[in-house]
Amino acid sequence: MEENRENKPKKQLKNYVRFTGAAFQMAGTIVATAFLGVWLDKKFNAGGNMWTLICTLTGVVVSMYIIIKEVIDMSKEKDNE
16 A cells, blocks of 8 residues: 555656656647748748648647547556556
8 A cells, every 4th residue: 555655656757757748749840840841931832831831730730649649558557557
């Protein structure tokens, strides 16, 4: 019983670190794809922002996929306890 109390803060910290890392990964993915879109617009689409929109939206979708996958994995780990 005592061992379970000691593990609870460690698990909470582990979850906090996982989601903090996922947030930074999400931000990095969106920023990187936005910069890619800006670069593509400058190279191929003078005066427009079509590539910026496409790449940024792709980055958001990929980031959401990563977050959803992380939550599902966490839920499976919790069920296995």
